[in-house]
Amino acid sequence: MSAAQTQSRSVLAGIADDPLLEISGLVVETGPARRPIELLRSIELAIPKGARVGVVGESGSGKSMTASAILGVLPNGVRARAGTIRFDGRDLMTLPEREMRRIRGGEISLVSQNAVASLNPLMTVGAQIAKVCREHTGVSKQEAWTRTVELLDALGIPEPDVRARSYPHHFSGGMAQRVAIAMALICSPQLVIADEPTTGLDATIQAQVLEVIDGSVKASGAALLLISHDLAVIRAMCDIVAVVYAGSLLEYGPADEVLNRPLSPYTQGLIRCMDPPEGEIAFIPGRIPEPGTLGAGCPFAERCDRATDACRAQQPALRQLRPDHWVSCHHE
Amino acid sequence: MRRGFWLRYLGRRLLAAVLALFGVAVIVFVVTRLLGDPVELILGQRATPEQAAQLRAELGYDDPLPQQFVRYIGDLVQGDLGVSNYTQRPVTDEIADRFPATLELALAGMLLGLLWTIPLGVIAAQRPGGWVDRVSRAVAEFGLAIPNFFFGLLLILLFAYALGWAPAPVGELDIGASPPPRVTGMVVVDALLAGDLPTFWSALKYLALPAITLAVTSCPPILALTRTSMITALRSDYVRSARAFGLPPRTVRWYALKNSLVPVLTMSAMTFGFLVGNTVLVESVFSWPGMGLYSVQSMQRFDYAPVLGVVLLGSAIYILVYLLADLISMAIDPRVREGQT
Numbered sequence: 189m190s191a192a193q194t195q196s197r198s199v200l201a202g203i204a205d206d207p208l209l210e211i212s213g214l215v216v217e218t219g220p221a222r223r224p225i226e227l228l229r230s231i232e233l234a235i236p237k238g239a240r241v242g243v244v245g246e247s248g249s250g251k252s253m254t255a256s257a258i259l260g261v262l263p264n265g266v267r268a269r270a271g272t273i274r275f276d277g278r279d280l281m282t283l284p285e286r287e288m289r290r291i292r293g294g295e296i297s298l299v300s301q302n303a304v305a306s307l308n309p310l311m312t313v314g315a316q317i318a319k320v321c322r323e324h325t326g327v328s329k330q331e332a333w334t335r336t337v338e339l340l341d342a343l344g345i346p347e348p349d350v351r352a353r354s355y356p357h358h359f360s361g362g363m364a365q366r367v368a369i370a371m372a373l374i375c376s377p378q379l380v381i382a383d384e385p386t387t388g389l390d391a392t393i394q395a396q397v398l399e400v401i402d403g404s405v406k407a408s409g410a411a412l413l414l415i416s417h418d419l420a421v422i423r424a425m426c427d428i429v430a431v432v433y434a435g436s437l438l439e440y441g442p443a444d445e446v447l448n449r450p451l452s453p454y455t456q457g458l459i460r461c462m463d464p465p466e467g468e469i470a471f472i473p474g475r476i477p478e479p480g481t482l483g484a485g486c487p488f489a490e491r492c493d494r495a496t497d498a499c500r501a502q503q504p505a506l507r508q509l510r511p512d513h514w515v516s517c518h519h520e
Numbered sequence: 521m522r523r524g525f526w527l528r529y530l531g532r533r534l535l536a537a538v539l540a541l542f543g544v545a546v547i548v549f550v551v552t553r554l555l556g557d558p559v560e561l562i563l564g565q566r567a568t569p570e571q572a573a574q575l576r577a578e579l580g581y582d583d584p585l586p587q588q589f590v591r592y593i594g595d596l597v598q599g600d601l602g603v604s605n606y607t608q609r610p611v612t613d614e615i616a617d618r619f620p621a622t623l624e625l626a627l628a629g630m631l632l633g634l635l636w637t638i639p640l641g642v643i644a645a646q647r648p649g650g651w652v653d654r655v656s657r658a659v660a661e662f663g664l665a666i667p668n669f670f671f672g673l674l675l676i677l678l679f680a681y682a683l684g685w686a687p688a689p690v691g692e693l694d695i696g697a698s699p700p701p702r703v704t705g706m707v708v709v710d711a712l713l714a715g716d717l718p719t720f721w722s723a724l725k726y727l728a729l730p731a732i733t734l735a736v737t738s739c740p741p742i743l744a745l746t747r748t749s750m751i752t753a754l755r756s757d758y759v760r761s762a763r764a765f766g767l768p769p770r771t772v773r774w775y776a777l778k779n780s781l782v783p784v785l786t787m788s789a790m791t792f793g794f795l796v797g798n799t800v801l802v803e804s805v806f807s808w809p810g811m812g813l814y815s816v817q818s819m820q821r822f823d824y825a826p827v828l829g830v831v832l833l834g835s836a837i838y839i840l841v842y843l844l845a846d847l848i849s850m851a852i853d854p855r856v857r858e859g860q861t
């Protein structure tokens with residue numbers, strides 16, 4: 189690959205002519221400004237319009253932090269230092285707070301892991317969804333309520349007009365997740381971010397919730413950013429896969445490419461863990477490095493059985509090795 | 521369902537309150553009878569045994585204890601708290617004279633206390649470790665550490681004597697000033713009801729220092745709890761999610777505040793009980809014509825009836841304030857409400 193290509197403004201340019209969301213060079217850090225701790229080191233991501241992009245990586249690799257950065261709701265004490273997040277022609281990093289607020293929930297919405305906890309315990313679920321609807325569309329209370337009940341119905345909640353008047357603690361995990369999905373869809377956003385939407389649910393409920401997400405995203409035409417540490421979930425749902433590790437993007441490409449012909453040793457390890465050879469339990473030895481403990485090398489070098497001195501010395505650039513398939517690895 | 525629910529709940533709570541008060545009456549009755557012989561105190565050491573026996577019979581102290589108790593409770597349900605052995609006046613009258621002043625002071629202290637602790641706790645929680653947080657914590661620790669009568673004296677020295685901003689601590693009004701027509705018995709309120717603004721202002725000035733004393737020395741726990749529960753709420757998933765859905769900061773803060781309010785309410789009710797207890801000392805520092813001195817003196821004189829009356833009244837207030845806090849909590853939080861069915 190030519191140097192020009194790896195240094196273009198967006199490394200992933202070319203995956204789509206005009207992606208809906210394009211993150212490049214995102215660095216997110218915490219701690220004192222003099223000795224910052226990098227939580228995200230170099231995140232690249234592109235989401236074509238209407239696509240389903242899966243982000244996979246171990247816990248602590250920065251998946252949720254990326255979602256928070258996109259929405260501009262980083263936790264206290266955490267800040268974005270560099271990079272751009274282009275969404276629908278705007279740079280979200282420099283957008284004034286007022287406009288950013290219109291995007292949150294209106295154009296980009298979030299389904300988070302613990303649905304019950306993500307709802308205000310003192311308000312009925314219908315009132316909360318209707319409130320988000322009114323905030324972004326300005327429709328009447330009556331209209332917002334009607335839309336809420338209709339959407340709950342469409343998402344498979346029985347007796348939606350009764351359930352809309354119940355409080356969050358009356359919902360099971362699966363039903364609460366449907367409520368959270370309804371809140372994410374009520375304003376017909378262009379992008380839905382689902383951050384581990386099924387983690388912690390029973391396997392059967394998990395499948396149902398994934399089906400609800402699948403169906404509703406299809407029906408609304410929204411793009412989906414599905415975050416999960418579970419490669420099986422990503423494989424079932426997504427057409428593009430991004431593999432992140434310790435705050436860096438390691439691999440990105442079409443799902444069948446990345447999952448069937450992985451280029452990064454880390455992705456290869458993840459796939460082996462998902463489908464271990466007969467009679468084996470596969471795992472990647474070691475654990476993800478703590479933020480701030482990484483040197484200049486490849487973040488995965490420490491656990492990689494192919495690591496060389498070159499790997500430990502310099503983080504490999506992200507390169508397009510196959511059509512639409514990028515990897516950050518010195519070996520390919 | 522709703523009206524029936526609230527009525528049933530209130531009925532249950534009021535019944536429980538009556539039972540609790542009955543329990544208090546039993547305990548105080550027993551304890552006071554065990555403490556000492558009032559007859560000796562009334563007549564003095566030199567009374568003859570015959571005189572003492574006669575008085576004892578007159579007062580009914582010769583009857584068996586259960587009989588005395590039944591008589592006492594019978595009077596009580598008719599609103600009769602008995603007669604003071606010392607002044608020979610009905611206890612209800614004596615309490616009615618003094619109680620409004622104490623209530624006024626306690627309410628003013630509590631109101632001021634809520635006004636400084638809750639907003640400061642909320643602001644401190646926005647930036648834990650920030651300067652508002654550190655200053656408010658220092659003030660709270662000071663208020664908790666300093667004895668209330670001592671703080672009262674400090675305020676008097678500073679604001680009444682050194683600066684002259686507040687009147688000398690001689691009670692509720694200027695000496696010799698005529699009080700407003702008595703309606704509630706609370707001078708500030710009565711002056712306002714009578715439309716007597718000069719008296720109202722004057723009474724407010726007298727009320728200020730003792731109320732501040734109570735607010736500063738009794739309410740710091742409310743500040744600490746508001747701060748902690750607000751910090752927890754601000755870090756919660758639902759607040760993060762409300763922000764992620766583009767709700768305005770005003771709405772997000774309100775979500776967090778409402779969620780932190782339930783524990784704060786319970787703490788406030790507890791604090792109020794504590795504060796009413798503190799008024800005893802503060803009243804004596806400020807010559808406040810309330811229940812403080814009255815209860816202490818009655819205790820020293822083994823004057824049973826007033827002691828029982830004061831304790832019952834205090835307990836009733838405490839129970840009432842708790843009930844109020846619980847009712848507000850239930851109105852705010854569906855989970856508290858459902859815990860009650």
Ligand SMILES: Nc1ncnc2c1ncn2[C@@H]1O[C@H](COP(=O)(O)OP(=O)(O)O)[C@@H](O)[C@H]1O
Pocket residue numbers: 218227245246247248249250251252253254263264265266478479
């Ligand atoms: N509020 C915070 N302040 C500082 N560090 C944080 C905070 N939240 C998360 N982190 C750190 O950021 C890293 C990425 O976390 P996260 O995005 O939640 O990972 P993932 O979602 O992939 O499991 C982790 O190392 C985590 O410890």
Ligand SMILES: [Mg+2]
Pocket residue numbers: 248251252253383384
């Ligand atoms: Mg996460």
